[in-house]
Amino acid sequence: MISITIIVPVYNVEKYIEKCIRSIINQKDCGASIECIIVDDCTLDNSMSIIHSIVDEYVGCINFVFLKHEQNKGLSVARNTGIDAAHSDFILFVDSDDWLPQDTLFWFVKAIHKNPHIDMFIGIRYKTKEGATFPEKITKETRYDNYQLRKFLLNYQIVTCSAWNKVIKSQIIKSHKFREGIIFEDMPWAYSLFNTIKSALIIPHVTYIYENDHPNSIVNTANSRDNLPIQMRSVCYIGNVLLDAPYKDMYADSIIYFLRYFLVPLRLQYEYNLDNEDCKEIKQLRRRLILTSLKKRRLFLTAFLFFLSYPPTFYLFNIGWFRRHYYIIEKIGRVIANLLEKIHH
Numbered sequence: 001m002i003s004i005t006i007i008v009p010v011y012n013v014e015k016y017i018e019k020c021i022r023s024i025i026n027q028k029d030c031g032a033s034i035e036c037i038i039v040d041d042c043t044l045d046n047s048m049s050i051i052h053s054i055v056d057e058y059v060g061c062i063n064f065v066f067l068k069h070e071q072n073k074g075l076s077v078a079r080n081t082g083i084d085a086a087h088s089d090f091i092l093f094v095d096s097d098d099w100l101p102q103d104t105l106f107w108f109v110k111a112i113h114k115n116p117h118i119d120m121f122i123g124i125r126y127k128t129k130e131g132a133t134f135p136e137k138i139t140k141e142t143r144y145d146n147y148q149l150r151k152f153l154l155n156y157q158i159v160t161c162s163a164w165n166k167v168i169k170s171q172i173i174k175s176h177k178f179r180e181g182i183i184f185e186d187m188p189w190a191y192s193l194f195n196t197i198k199s200a201l202i203i204p205h206v207t208y209i210y211e212n213d214h215p216n217s218i219v220n221t222a223n224s225r226d227n228l229p230i231q232m233r234s235v236c237y238i239g240n241v242l243l244d245a246p247y248k249d250m251y252a253d254s255i256i257y258f259l260r261y262f263l264v265p266l267r268l269q270y271e272y273n274l275d276n277e278d279c280k281e282i283k284q285l286r287r288r289l290i291l292t293s294l295k296k297r298r299l300f301l302t303a304f305l306f307f308l309s310y311p312p313t314f315y316l317f318n319i320g321w322f323r324r325h326y327y328i329i330e331k332i333g334r335v336i337a338n339l340l341e342k343i344h345h
Contacts (some may be wrong), residue, residue, distance in 0.1 A: 002090070005074065005090035007039065007086065007093050076181070080178055083170075100337075104208065105143065146194075149197055154253040232282050250339055256330060259330070270315075
């Protein structure tokens with residue numbers, strides 16, 4: 001029998017956690033062995049009391065396991081704690097402010113039975129704030145190889161770096177843990193993970209509901225001044241990891257993909273007139289990005305990086321219209337860089 005572990009990190013989500021847990025216990029029978037690992041990351045509210053009030057009355061086949069940190073360690077460590085405790089064939093991450101449709105596990109298990117050699121299964125997600133699904137226009141099960149998967153990731157197509165809504169073989173995840181002490185932890189995790197995934201399958205069913213209105217989520221607070229220091233440190237870590245081990249067959253795509261993360265803290269440090277060690281690391285990373293591309297003889301990419309990350313162009317990011325239409329500049333740069341990269345090879 002197929003076994004799946006659902007990992008739910010919990011920290012200060014008392015407004016959302018009941019819906020999340022009930023969506024798990026209300027799953028349609030899927031013919032698999034299911035365990036749900038709840039990781040209490042020292043939540044300060046009533047989240048755990050709410051969970052226990054639900055689980056204590058639950059009568060069913062899902063095995064609930066409760067783990068607790070002695071101190072708050074963050075989402076990355078909470079997920080890693082769940083990974084270490086899992087003994088299943090597959091792992092599924094669920095954020096505690098999101099929830100699952102009733103037939104999520106049914107569709108995933110059905111796909112696993114039909115495709116036992118696939119490493120990763122991905123469903124369609126629904127974002128409540130936008131009222132939209134992603135990916136769109138998927139009407140049948142579609143298999144992608146390693147090259148396609150990495151290409152989609154770097155081009156924001158079909159797949160995202162988010163850890164949730166992916167059922168992945170445990171033996172693969174256990175060698176790809178999340179980095180402690182950073183935000184945007186999904187990005188370096190997925191970048192490394194996707195390099196080892198031989199094939200993935202997209203299933204044409206909504207399997208995850210993304211509730212992105214949580215005011216304390218990193219999506220809604222990342223650009224605040226209070227979070228800028230950890231944002232700068234995180235971006236520097238991610239950038240250096242990427243430069244240490246880039247996708248050799250997609251170098252330009254990798255760098256342009258990272259720019260979307262990099263340009264925000266770079267702009268904000270100027271906007272807030274900051275000058276500290278984190279700012280110095282950002283500037284050193286900018287220098288490394290440019291010099292590395294230059295040494296690899298990616299002259300257009302070097303010029304593109306310089307153009308976007310130095311004045312006077314840099315100050316255009318203070319204009320809302322320019323920021324909203326940055327994707328056009330990115331798309332043009334990506335097309336030219338990829339064309340020249342083909343010529344280079």
